Amino acid sequence: MSTLTKNPNVNKWVDEMIALCKPDKVVWIDGSKAQLDGLRNEAIATGEMIKLNEEKLPGCLYHRTLPNDVARVEDRTFICSRKKEDAGPTNNWCDPKEMYAKLTPMYDGVMKGRTMYIIPYSMGPIGSPLAKVGVEVTDSIYVVLNMAIMTRMGADAFKNLGDVSDDFVRGLHSKADVDPEKRYIVQFPEDNTIWSINSAYGGNVLLGKKCFALRIASYQGKNEGWMAEHMLILGIEKPNGEIKYVTAAFPSACGKTNLAMLIPPEGYTKRGYKVWTVGDDIAWLKPGEDGRLYAINPENGFFGVAPGTNEKSNYNALASTRKNTIFTNVAINNDDMTVWWEKLDKNPPVNATEWKGEKVNGPEYVAAGNKLAHPNSRFTAPAENCPCISPEFNNPNGVPISAIIFGGRRAKTAPLVYQSFNWQHGTFVGSIMASETTAAATGAVGVVRRDPMAMLPFCGYHMGDYWAHWLEMGKILGDKAPKIFNVNWFRTDDNGDFIWPGYGDNMRVLDWIIDRCEGTVDAVETPIGYEPKPEDINVEGLDGITTETVADLLSVDKNLWKEEAKGIEEFYKKFGEKLPKEMSDELKALEARLA
Ligand code: OXD
Ligand code: MN
DSSP states (O other), X not given: XXXXXXXXXXXXXXHHHHHHHOOSEEEEOOOOHHHHHHHHHHHHHHTSSEEOOTTTSTTOEEEOOOTTOSSOOGGGEEEOOSSHHHHOTTSEEOOHXXXXXXXXXXXXXXXXXXXXXXXXXXXXXXXXXXXXXXXXXXXXXXXXXXXXXXXXESHHHHHHHXXXXXXXXXXXXXXXXXXXXXXXXXXXXXXXXXXXXXXXXXXXXXXXXXXXXXXXXXXXXXXXXOEEESOEEEEEEOTTSOEEEEEEEOOTTSOHHHHHTOOOOHHHHHHTOEEEEEESSOEEEEEOTTSSEEEEOOOSEEEEEOTTOOHHHHHHHHHHTSSSOEEESOEEETTTTEXXXXXXXXXXXXXXXXXXXXEEOHHHHHHTTOOSSOTTOEEEEEXXXXXXXXXXXXXXXXXXXXXXXXXXXXXXXXXXXXEOSSHHHHHHHHHTOEEEOOHHHHSOTTOEEEOGGGOTTTXXXXXXXXXXXXXXXXXXXXXXXXXXEEEOSOOBOTTSOBSSOOGGGGHHHHHHHHHHHHTOSOOEEETTEEEOOGGGSOOTTOSSOOHHHHHHHTOOOHHHHHHHHHHHXXXXXXXXXXXXXXXXXXXXXXXXXXX
């Protein structure tokens, strides 16, 4: 039995996992500095982690995964609810009995000759009424060291659970043989359980993140009256010192981390505006005592995509990675043991090791069309490193949310910004979220992928029931509900170039959103929602963007939207009986407004 907790539910489950995996050694992670330092040194000694330049990148480590193990694997990710209809048409499903029967032999004895680490962790600030406890057992030091950054890890998490509660998420991970053919990322929502095997890559193995904080938590939220969403959280401080908080959901690779850490344009900073980051990926939302919706970031760090991050695109993210950070699958500069990735700067290191471990001449390698860092290479950085981390980051009660923003990457259809007519219509707006693939990514431009609320790969139950839960939450919140908006930074001109500058200038759109929440600016009613008057988007100090450009960015092409409505109808068919009537009513109402 553990010295860290007397909780019989934890101890019984851990005993079962030990009996199944048969490790040579068991280590309970207390989270102490001495223990973590020991594990770091052990990982450096075995070569699992590489120590980086202690002066330039103090406390930073490097790790490389196998080339077959570099991303989340949606086709091998399962929601194993007892009834298939509870997983819904957007998830892979398997009967839980069948899945346990299939995986149990794979875990049997898998840790022979290895150490099992038992990681207690809290998603959310310890002691927060919104926080939840998880325990992950793993045979990977890399997982332990990442969880130490991404969660509140260690003995305190057990204190939060107490001696009797059964309310913790049981996560079992083994890298096994890292065999992609036998890779499974499985959620059993009804059992509070996650089983992950044959991967050692972040999103598949840091079980607190996507598996727990989104897939399991979305299911818990439905049953317990709260919401787990794929959303950033940021605070906008106005010159009078008042801070308004918003959340935003965008599909992966649409700039959530950049928006979460944006630096406002000079005209705003001079007037005293400031942006504070609460979270860059996940929000847990629950009505507070005053009836408003409050959000916490359940994570304690950022697991960000490295390529594209630089001083201009995201100064604050880059600054967050300058100490106590783990880099995965980026390139190494062997001259000074620092790291490099595409678009960090224009100078790939000459004496480089590319992400697979081959020593190369960086400039020549890049000139030949190769990538030094894997496109999905990552940094795992402590939130406390972020220069603009919100003073409310650890507030156990979370921050009150004024607006919820949805968005995607659309070349023509969606305008720069619009506001939904009300919560129900806003739920509809979230449900029809979509992104178009870009030429850079696939070659086929403009293929629409629907990604409702950016939750397509992360909703732990039937998407139709999920929308019903959104509608239900709207009823509970009533007139205290946040206002719902949609943004699109990615409209293109006839040459296919982006019209809107994006990045820090997105502040100009946030400014209008906040004014709408405060009721200090009018809007124009269009068939799809309320839009700004073009002159109400501040373009002062922008190069080449006038109020006329804004008018163009706000234009709604009825023919494109009629096509869009057809696409939505097609998409909605998937959900059959489970599509809430309110959603099909909203679609009909949109069609009527477009006619
Ligand atoms: C992520 C993702 O890693 O959404 O955050 O894929
Ligand atoms: Mn994400």
